[in-house]
Amino acid sequence: MEQYLITPWDTRVGSEPTPLDWDMHVPPEVDAIAEQVIKLYDMTVTSRTLITSKPDKGGAIWRIETNKGPRSLKLLHRNPERSLFSVGLQEYVVQQGARVPALIPAIDGKLFVEMGGKLWIVTDWINLTPATKVDLVGAQELCYGLGEFHRHTKGYLPPFGAKNSSRLYRWPNYYQKIAKKIGWMREMAKAYRDTVASPSILAVVDQYEQQAVEALNRLKASAYPRMVTMGEPHWGLVHQDYGWSNGQNGPGGLWVIDLDGVSYDLPFRDLRKLITSTMDDMGVWDLTWMRGMIDAYHQANPLDAESYEVLLIDMAVPNEFYKHLKEMFFDPIMFLNTEADAILQRVVATDQSKAHALAELAGDLGKYKAGDYEQKIAATEPQRVPSESSTWNQNNWGLQPQKTANAEDTAGSKEKRTEKIKVTKKRSKSVAAEHTPAVEGSKSLLESGRSAKKTSAEQKESKSTTKEAKPVKEESKTSTKEVKPVKEESKSTTKEAKPVKEESKSTKKEAKLEKVQSKSASKEEKSAKEETKSASRKAKLVTVEPQSYGKSRTTTGSTKEETNTSSEQSTTRTRRAPSSNVIDLTPYLASGQTKKTNAKKKVVRKKAASASTSSAKRKTTTLAKLKQQAQKNKIVAASKAVSLQQRKAKMAKQNVKQASKQSVNQAAKSVKQTASVGNKTKKAASSNIKHSYAKVTAPSKKMNKQAANKPSAKKGVKSRGVR
Known part of the structure; x- marks a missing residue:
């Protein structure tokens, strides 16, 4: 039975509202795997409570009550190689003295369990309280704890097999992306001019785009290119999702949790995110708060002048404008008509104080010492190899073999392709x-x-x-007699791929071949079209760069070099040997005799194809006729059925009429027989008549003239009748 692979179990499309309990459930398969993971640890679990989950990513956290105290069971939603990178960092910073929950080893000694295609970790449950947002003291505590965490991450090298995660070299690309996306926002606002927020966006989008471009130019001119040459372990890692929920007060100070998204980067990127998001929540760029947060971080992880300058450049980027308005790319009409205008007005109002605050902070540059980055070369992203240091015990950090069926399939397909393209060189030395x-x-x-x-x-x-x-450039200028124009080469690949006789054959065979060629010259001219098609199909099997080699066909006595060569070269058509990086096409090209056979085969194929098409046409015509006849038969049968139904209906109506007439006649006779009888007999007769009339149609006009139906006068009342 195959193992269940954990995947995202619930997703939201576009701007769908989030249900209240959206992050408070997991599939039963994940629950079952969690029970299996618990059994791999030396503990007895009495209860397990789901704290939160990530349905759109496939992660979850449980609080478990054990015989060794409360603990946390966490399902990491990333792939095992990427999760191993963060798990190794968590163990590393704990050894460095950071306030981070320590990993509890399983029975086999590993600090994680791999099951369901994901990594699971267990740590002690630590009671934490969030830092206060009301005053600057809470923000400073958060920044100081962040600086401590960054300092402890320096020098980290991941275990062997972990997938490296780095954003250290991507700053220019990120700035370019923001400038490009803001330009897209302009086009979106133009495309949806009828929406509510379109005029407001068009009024300010140029300003924000200019801010992104200026920040990119400042970054290139700063010390950033020299700073990144120090390498990833020198700078350490960033949390990437640090905030008021992932940094909380606990025993001994501020603790940092949820490290599954860590990555190499300039550490103050986390500080910039924390400052700009706090200013956005406050609705104003408060200089006092910004200075206090930077100073608190500087005490835990000192900044130099170059780092402080890059920090200010990163704050000058319109990060909040891009973060809030990028929702228009998912559902433009809904977003631009509902939320965009209010969000934009708030962002613009907050940014009114941004330029002044950054200008004031730039004056504090002299407080920081200059860094030493002059000895490094220009910034280039190195090809990093995961650490094979002795500090990592590979028995405790090895992952299970992952499914690489797709990669093997692709490798196998490449090998098959190369087998088709292999060419054996038969030329003499x-x-x-x-x-x-x-x-x-x-x-x-x-x-x-x-x-x-x-x-x-x-x-x-x-x-x-x-x-x-000679060099390729000189050949392209001077060898007009030897090399044909490029336009002729692009028209047909067959001119480049003409058959070349093997020069190692004997002269006798070549003489015979020359005679055959001279006789079949006229025939080859007639079948030129067919030759081009066959040669082009075969040439498709080999990828050739036309510019990498030239084609020069010469006859006997055309150059001085050919007079010095053997008779084999003077009597045969020759071309320059392909370069080392070009595949020889000789074995794939057809000879003169094979071309004739190919032409004959094509004629036979055409005849067979025409015969098959004619037979197919006949079959289609017969089928069409049969279908038409079947439709006609259906129509005739339907008409007959309708006529029969109509006849039956008419007969039924006639029978009903005859029955009604007979009943009426019988009633009339009975009335005549009882006309002379007294009132009692009349009542009885009338009752019988009424009973007989219940099953037939209404009485005819003749019944109105009968005496029994005339109204009788009451006693003591004179009546002249009704006029």
Whole structure:
């Protein structure tokens, strides 16, 4: 039975409202895996309570009551390699003395459990209280704790097998992205001019775009390029999601929790996010709060002048404007008609004091000492290798083998492709030496200059090859007779891929081939179109760069070099040998005899195709006729059925009429027989008549003239009748 793989179990589309209990449930499969994970630890669990979950990512946190005190069970939503990076950092900073929950090892000694395609960790449950937001003291506590955390992360190298996460070298790209996205906001506002927020956005978008561009230029001119050359371990890691919920007061000071998103970066990026979000919540850029937060951080993790300058540049970027208004890219009409205008007005009002506050903070640059970044070269992102230091016990940090079916499939497909493209070179050594390209000639010169053991004969051959192998630029200018224009090359690949006879064959075979070629010259001209198609199809199997080699077809006695070569080269068509990075197409190209057979095969295929098409047409016509006949039969049958139903209905109506007439006649006869009888007999007759009339239609007009139906006068009342 395959293991259940944990994936996001609930997602929201667009601007759907978040349900109240959206983050308070997990699938039963995840619950079952959590019970299995608990059994792998040396503890007895009496209760397990879900604290929160991430349905859109696939993570969760439980509080578990154990025989060793309350603990936390956490499901990390990232892939195991990325989660191993953060788990290793958590263990590293605990050893450095940071106030971070310590990982509890499982029975096998590992600090995590891998199950369901994710990593699980267990830590002690620490009672924490959030820092106060009301006054500056709480903000300073938060910043001081952040500085301590950054200081303890310096020098970290992840365990072997962990996926490295770094944003240290991405600052310019981030600034460019913000400037580009703000430009998109302008186009969105123009496209939806009828929305409520469109005029307000168009009024300020140019200003914010200019701020992003200026910040990018300032960053390039700052010490940032020299700072990042110090390397990732020098700067340490950032939390990336640090705030009032992930930094809380506990035993001994401020604790930092939820480290699963840590990454290498300039550490004060976390400080910038904390300051700008706090100013956005306050609705004003308060200089006192900003200075107090920076000073508190500086006490725990000192800043130099270059870092302070880059911090101010990062605050000058329109981060809050971009963060709040980027929602328009998901549901533009709804967002621009409902929330955008109010959010924009608040952001613009808050930014009225931003420029003045940053200008005042720039005056504090002299408080910080200059850093030493002059000895490093220009910033380049190094190819980092995960740490194989002895500090990591690989038995306790090894991951399970991941499913790499897709990667293997792709590798296998590449191998199959390369097998198709492999070409065996059958050229003789002498010919190859005479026709070496410019690249091989230059390499031979370098090798001859480096090695002192080469003979004089080899040096002469290398010189001769350099004479024959001229630079590509000179060939493109002067070899108009040897090389055809590029336009002709782009028109057809067959001109580049003409058949080349193997130069290592004997002269007798070549003479015979020449005769065959002379006789079949006229036939080849007629079948040129078919040859181009077949050659182009075969040439598609090989990826060739037309600019990497030239094609020069010459006949006998065209150049001086050919007169010195053997009779084999003078009688056959030749071209320059392909360079080392170009694949030889000779085995894939058809010879003269194979072209004839191919032409015959094509004719036969065309005839077979025409026969198949004609038979297919016949089948289609017969099927169409059968369908038409079936439709006609259906229509006739339906009409017959309708006519039968109509006839039956008419017969039924006639039967009803006849029955009604018979009943009426019988009633009339009974009335005549009882006309002379007294009142009693009349009442009885009338009752019988009424009973007989209940099952038939209304009486006819003749019944109105009968005496029994006329009203009788009451006793003692004179009546003249009704007129």
